[in-house]
Structures are given as structure tokens and as C-alpha cells.
Amino acid sequence: MRIDKKTKDNLITYGIVVATFLIVQALASTGNLTNHIKGLLVPMTYYAIIAVALNLCVGILGELSIGHCGFMCIGAFTSAAFSKITADKIPSGPRFLIAFVIGIAFAALFGFLIGIPVLRLKGDYLAIVTLAFGEIIKNVINAFYIGVDSTGMHFSMENQMALNLEKDGEMVINGAMGVTGTPHDASFTIGIVMLLVSLVVVLNLINSRDGRAIMAIRDNYIAAEASGINVTRYKMLAFTISAAIAGAAGVLYSHNITTLTASSQYFGYNASIMILVYVVLGGIGNIRGSVVAACILYLLPELLRGLNKYRMLIYSIVLIVMMIVNWSPKVIEWRKKTFANFGIKKKV
Numbered sequence: 569m570r571i572d573k574k575t576k577d578n579l580i581t582y583g584i585v586v587a588t589f590l591i592v593q594a595l596a597s598t599g600n601l602t603n604h605i606k607g608l609l610v611p612m613t614y615y616a617i618i619a620v621a622l623n624l625c626v627g628i629l630g631e632l633s634i635g636h637c638g639f640m641c642i643g644a645f646t647s648a649a650f651s652k653i654t655a656d657k658i659p660s661g662p663r664f665l666i667a668f669v670i671g672i673a674f675a676a677l678f679g680f681l682i683g684i685p686v687l688r689l690k691g692d693y694l695a696i697v698t699l700a701f702g703e704i705i706k707n708v709i710n711a712f713y714i715g716v717d718s719t720g721m722h723f724s725m726e727n728q729m730a731l732n733l734e735k736d737g738e739m740v741i742n743g744a745m746g747v748t749g750t751p752h753d754a755s756f757t758i759g760i761v762m763l764l765v766s767l768v769v770v771l772n773l774i775n776s777r778d779g780r781a782i783m784a785i786r787d788n789y790i791a792a793e794a795s796g797i798n799v800t801r802y803k804m805l806a807f808t809i810s811a812a813i814a815g816a817a818g819v820l821y822s823h824n825i826t827t828l829t830a831s832s833q834y835f836g837y838n839a840s841i842m843i844l845v846y847v848v849l850g851g852i853g854n855i856r857g858s859v860v861a862a863c864i865l866y867l868l869p870e871l872l873r874g875l876n877k878y879r880m881l882i883y884s885i886v887l888i889v890m891m892i893v894n895w896s897p898k899v900i901e902w903r904k905k906t907f908a909n910f911g912i913k914k915k916v
Contacts (some may be wrong), residue, residue: 627855648822664823675818
């Protein structure tokens with residue numbers, strides 16, 4: 569049975585992820601991974617997932633969004649709140665699965681609601697509005713006080729005392745202090761599974777009729793609309809799916825740490841720019857490149873911590889080299905010639 573080029577590329581992408589997982593598991597089982605490296609594995613997976621989500625919006629849809637950390641924040645807090653409330657009532661496996669559904673659903677819902685006004689904008693204006701959305705989400709969640717007691721759930725935007733909880737009551741979201749005591753359910757295996765699911769969803773979307781319509785809108789908005797493509801529908805579809813995948817990354821993040829706060833560096837402007845860097849250096853529209861770039865560029869600064877003041881210098885040099893290799897026309901031409909010559913020699 570012949571496999572077309574797109575299917576082959578997709579299988580290579582899945583194979584790289586699975587091979588990486590097997591290599592890491594083999595190293596861990598033989599004791600060749602330090603505890604520091606083990607602690608970086610789950611964050612690496614959710615950074616790869618949100619890079620895939622952002623590339624769907626930036627590379628495939630062609631809309632620059634700098635607010636995807638806001639969707640990640642929504643997925644993180646909704647799932648963490650659910651897991652904390654039901655920690656003693658539902659077994660860990662089903663609870664974590666339901667938490668995933670809740671986090672993804674709420675992120676998708678907000679992606680749809682935000683997309684209604686935002687996707688009417690273009691270029692820099694859309695980027696500014698999505699950036700504002702990410703900052704607004706952080707500040708709104710910082711004002712939430714939610715508690716639970718025998719009488720039910722209590723909500724306030726004033727302070728903890730305004731909830732009037734009973735003695736046996738429990739705080740779920742405590743304003744700027746966030747959520748504490750979330751069950752530690754995330755693992756590297758679950759992260760890899762979610763990364764594979766995200767890749768399957770995005771790559772199949774790209775290769776589908778809907779994906780071709782989305783890319784037609786990216787390439788020429790007016791021509792796509794003149795051809796009968798429902799521009800609003802397809803833009804909303806891509807943006808909502810992208811937000812949902814970002815929400816899944818947030819679920820992994822919230823269930824991998826002890827204390828979850830909206831003021832965390834993982835939900836701010838710098839985090840959004842960092843994820844955009846992963847997408848750009850991996851190749852805009854190149855989903856596999858986003859995964860590889862996210863993994864390398866996340867692990868590199870952590871692995872270079874022993875070099876102290878030279879760590880960020882080396883990291884900056886790597887960023888520049890990756891940018892030149894991926895985007896310089898002369899380097900791209902040289903790569904094509906080199907690989908073409910290699911292919912001829914191999915056939916001979």
C-alpha cells in the first residue's frame with residue numbers, strides 16, 4: 569500500500585515523539601537521568617503542546633495571537649479547581665480525565681467568545697487585543713475568591729472573609745494566592761499522550777477539507793471569500809481548536825505543581841513571547857518544527873545552568889543560529905542542494 573507524502577510526514581512526526589518517549593524511559597529505567605532532568609520532562613511536553621496550538625493560529629490560520637497563555641490559564645484554573653473540590657470523592661484516574669475535559673471545554677468556550685470580536689481584526693490590532701485578553705484573564709482570576717462547605721460553593725470578589733465559610737469549609741481559589749494542594753496527577757507519559765493527541769488533531773485538520781479552506785483564507789482572504797468559503801466559520805473553527813489545545817497544556821501545568829497562581833511567569837507577556845519564539849524558530853506553519861523547537865529551547869537554558877553568567881549568552885547564540893538556518897534564503901538554498909545531492913548519491 570502506497571503512502572502519500574503528507575501521511576508519511578505525519579507518521580515521521582508521530583514517530584519522533586514516540587521515539588523520544590522510549591529513549592527517555594530507557595534512560596530513566598537505567599538511572600541515567602537526574603532528578604533535575606526528570607522534573608523538566610512534564611513542562612517540556614506542555615510547552616510543546618501550546619506551541620502546536622499557537623502554530624495552528626499563527627502558521628495555519630495566519631493570525632498573530634499573543635494571548636494563548638490566557639487560554640492556558642483558563643484551562644489550568646478550571647481543571648485545578650475541579651480536582652481540588654473532588655479530590656476525596658473521585659478516584660485519581662477518572663478525576664484527571666474529567667479535569668482534562670473541563671479545562672479543554674472552558675478554554676474552547678472562551679476561545680469562541682473571544683474570537684467573535686477579535687477575529688474581525690487583523691495584523692497588529694489582533695495581536696494587541698489578544699495580548700490584552702491574556703492580561704485581563706490574569707487580573708480577573710486574581711480577584712476570585714471561591715470556597716466550598718457543606719452548604720455548597722461560595723463566590724466573592726472582595727476577600728476570603730466575605731465568603732462566610734463554615735468551619736469545615738475549604739478555599740478553592742484564594743485570590744492572588746491561587747489554588748494550593750492540587751492533586752499531582754500529571755506525568756511525562758500523560759504529557760506525551762496529550763502531545764500525540766494534539767498532533768493528530770492539528771495535522772488531520774490541516775490535511776482535511778477544512779484545513780485547506782483555513783489555509784486559503786490565510787493566503788488570500790478576498791479570493792477565499794469570493795470562492796464561497798465561509799471565512800468567519802473557518803476562522804472561528806481554527807481559533808477555537810487552538811484555544812482548546814492551549815487549555816489542555818494548562819491542565820498539565822496545573823496538575824504538575826503544588827501552588828497555582830495567575831501571577832505566575834507562565835501566564836504573562838514574557839511567556840507568550842517565548843512560545844511565539846518557539847513557533848517562529850521551529851518554522852511558521854511547521855508543526856513538527858514547533859515541537860522540536862519547544863523541546864530544545866526549553867531544555868537548553870535549564871541544562872546550561874551550571875555555566876552561570878554564560879548560560880543566556882549561549883542560549884541567545886543558539887536562537888540566532890536557528891533563525892539563520894531556518895529563514896536565511898541562502899542557507900535554505902544550500903540545504904536543498906545538499907540534500908538533493910545526497911539523495912542522488914544514495915540512489916546511485
